[in-house]
Amino acid sequence: MVIAPGNTETSAEQSAGRRSAAESAGVLSEIIDGVRDDLAVRRSRTTEAELSRRIADVPPALDAHAALTATDRIRVIAEVKRKSPSKGDLAAIADPAELAGHYRAGGAAAVSVLTEERRFSGSLADFDAVRRAVDIPLLRKDFMVTDYQILESRAHGADIVLLIVAALDDAELRGMLELATSLGMTALVETHTPEEIARAVSAGARVIGVNNRNLKTLHVDPGMFDALASSLPAGCITVAESGITGVADVQRFAAAGADAVLVGEALVTGGAPRAAVAEFSSVHKTGNR
């Protein structure tokens, strides 16, 4: 068979494209490899049938939609975060429940608890401790790749789960979103590009986060939420995530139309989590998307 030069070039370009896509999947795919290994261990200990039995015994999920839209102020999702792949150790957090109590006292709409163990030093035990301590919506923050984790989240009393569009194909995204919704939970669907927003919307997302941090490279672009705000459909709840260092950032996201912000580092390293949550939660929603 004779291959026309044009075709050869195209296939070379395609394979280069595949290589660079695989390379740029970088940190995210490494984290997910570890998540899958840890998941296999938990699965061998607790069956899905057992999770379903536990789900029947936990109180129903709290209404996160209501919590995220309750006022004309920006709502804060305050995160329990010890460590991250981009920043290393952030804070020891000996008592996650106590920290969550400060967040609640400061007026947080919800608390996010990282449960990924290898890179973030989180755990489901942290999640359980926070669940026992606070009565506001809790987000289980992890890298969700199977339905098992959605069931597991509800069995531990989660009200919100994070679904990262970049980590899922369309069928997985839709299936996990539907499962979370059927269990009464809210899915926070995380995006980083206009294409991911379109995929989130077509999967049925109603709460959409824009992560200012690219999870493949860990680079933070504080302008990302603003740049993507016009792609976020009216009627969905919008969350600006990551890289918020102070109230000026919250004001900027509010002006760009965010309903809520998701903040970790600034709260765990700032020394005054309650006051910081209160300050951020006082910002008026000034934007109209």
Ligand SMILES: O=P(O)(O)OC[C@@H](O)[C@@H](O)c1c[nH]c2ccccc12
């Ligand atoms: O610590 P920061 O920069 O305030 O970021 C918090 C939160 O947005 C970040 O932890 C995060 C957003 N999406 C994620 C997905 C997985 C792990 C972590 C995250």
